[in-house]
Amino acid sequence: MASTLVKEYFREDKLPHIWCPGCGNGIVTRAIVKAIDSLGLDKDNVCIVSGIGCSSRAPGYLDFNTLHTTHGRALAFATGVKMAKPELEVIVITGDGDSSAIGGNHLIHACRRNIDITTIVFNNNIYGMTGGQYSPTTPTGDKGTTAPYGNLDANFDLCELTKGAGASYIARGTAYAAKQLEKFIAEGIKNKGFSFIEAITACPTYYGRKNKKGSAVDMLQTVKESAVMDKAWDRLSEEQRQGKFKIGSFHVEAKPEYTEEYKKLIASFNKGEE
Amino acid sequence: MATTTTVGLKSHTVEEEWCKGCGICVAFCPKNVLELENEIVVVKRLEDCIQCGQCELRCPDFAIWLGGK
Ligand SMILES: Cc1ncc(C[n+]2csc(CCOP(=O)(O)OP(=O)(O)O)c2C)c(N)n1
Ligand code: SF4
Ligand code: SF4
Ligand code: SF4
Numbered sequence: 001m002a003s004t005l006v007k008e009y010f011r012e013d014k015l016p017h018i019w020c021p022g023c024g025n026g027i028v029t030r031a032i033v034k035a036i037d038s039l040g041l042d043k044d045n046v047c048i049v050s051g052i053g054c055s056s057r058a059p060g061y062l063d064f065n066t067l068h069t070t071h072g073r074a075l076a077f078a079t080g081v082k083m084a085k086p087e088l089e090v091i092v093i094t095g096d097g098d099s100s101a102i103g104g105n106h107l108i109h110a111c112r113r114n115i116d117i118t119t120i121v122f123n124n125n126i127y128g129m130t131g132g133q134y135s136p137t138t139p140t141g142d143k144g145t146t147a148p149y150g151n152l153d154a155n156f157d158l159c160e161l162t163k164g165a166g167a168s169y170i171a172r173g174t175a176y177a178a179k180q181l182e183k184f185i186a187e188g189i190k191n192k193g194f195s196f197i198e199a200i201t202a203c204p205t206y207y208g209r210k211n212k213k214g215s216a217v218d219m220l221q222t223v224k225e226s227a228v229m230d231k232a233w234d235r236l237s238e239e240q241r242q243g244k245f246k247i248g249s250f251h252v253e254a255k256p257e258y259t260e261e262y263k264k265l266i267a268s269f270n271k272g273e274e
Numbered sequence: 275m276a277t278t279t280t281v282g283l284k285s286h287t288v289e290e291e292w293c294k295g296c297g298i299c300v301a302f303c304p305k306n307v308l309e310l311e312n313e314i315v316v317v318k319r320l321e322d323c324i325q326c327g328q329c330e331l332r333c334p335d336f337a338i339w340l341g342g343k
Binding site for chain 2: 001002003004005006010015016017019020021022023024025026027030175176178179215216217220221
């Protein structure tokens with residue numbers, strides 16, 4: 001049996017999903033579905049694209065047009081879908097590794113083009129699927145199987161990265177504050193341009209165990225306590241910000257969208273032929 | 275399977291086959307309505323429930339929801 005939401009938008013026969021007990025991926029996936037539902041979008045007009053990773057398995061459970069592609073390349077496939085059928089709402093589900101390690105180049109260029117795609121990164125600070133290697137968002141000093149003594153690299157702030165690269169809607173929410181996350185995702189879908197939503201979530205199995213972060217409940221509690229709304233964040237001292245991170249809808253900008261510009265270009269050629 | 279518990283106008287349903295016993299709904303319920311028994315959630319004190327929906331909101335397995343089957 002399932003709730004009306006699950007009956008309407010999930011492939012019920014594929015449930016229960018394969019994610020570990022307490023993995024935040026299910027919470028974020030539900031928030032995406034709620035956002036789509038709140039906008040009243042026609043299911044057949046939505047295409048959800050993912051790469052490879054635990055998070056990227058989400059579209060397999062969802063009853064829309066779905067595309068499970070190759071590691072790091074979700075945005076390349078999604079760009080193709082959007083160019084071929086600009087009328088579709090194209091949504092990308094990706095992991096921190098998928099989007100910012102192997103797929104980092106696709107990410108910055110999709111931002112730069114401001115193509116009308118909404119990307120939701122499930123940021124669990126680790127490569128979950130392959131057993132806990134550190135990713136570009138593993139905090140400096142934290143452990144992974146490939147960083148047994150602590151990660152030396154500085155971690156990306158994905159919202160700052162996508163801002164620098166040119167995304168026109170940027171927000172960060174959490175699996176704890178799932179209602180607010182749903183609102184950010186809906187705003188991102190409504191934005192005509194490249195929208196980037198970072199969902200802070202938890203991988204209790206690998207990141208949690210490697211870094212002694214406790215149970216799934218403990219990890220969600222930590223997310224709750226560490227997330228600070230941007231307005232409140234601005235009033236904190238550097239010292240008070242230690243161990244915390246900022247959430248909110250950070251950036252909205254009206255600027256030319258790629259498929260629209262492409263359409264105009266084609267139209268200009270057709271005019272010349274008349 | 276799936277069990278619906280009803281008290282007055284309030285009902286909660288649990289799909290036991292999907293519940294993985296993570297305890298998230300139990301921990302964040304503001305009214306201590308839920309408990310784990312043998313690693314499966316049980317709706318224990320529905321009379322105290324304020325229908326806030328937080329259990330359904332954060333269940334990673336879509337295994338608990340407000341309303342009937
Ligand atoms: C080209 C290629 N390289 C490496 C892999 C192995 N691989 C699969 S998933 C993954 C990382 C997944 O991490 P992330 O994107 O953060 O997702 P998560 O599993 O944490 O949700 C890697 C390295 C692959 N499938 N394809
Ligand atoms: S390994 Fe981590 S990210 Fe993957 S399903 Fe398990 S808890 Fe979730
Ligand atoms: S609806 Fe709210 S009060 Fe009722 S069981 Fe769920 S979390 Fe607890
Ligand atoms: S949150 Fe969901 S999976 Fe976890 S114990 Fe509650 S009903 Fe079960």
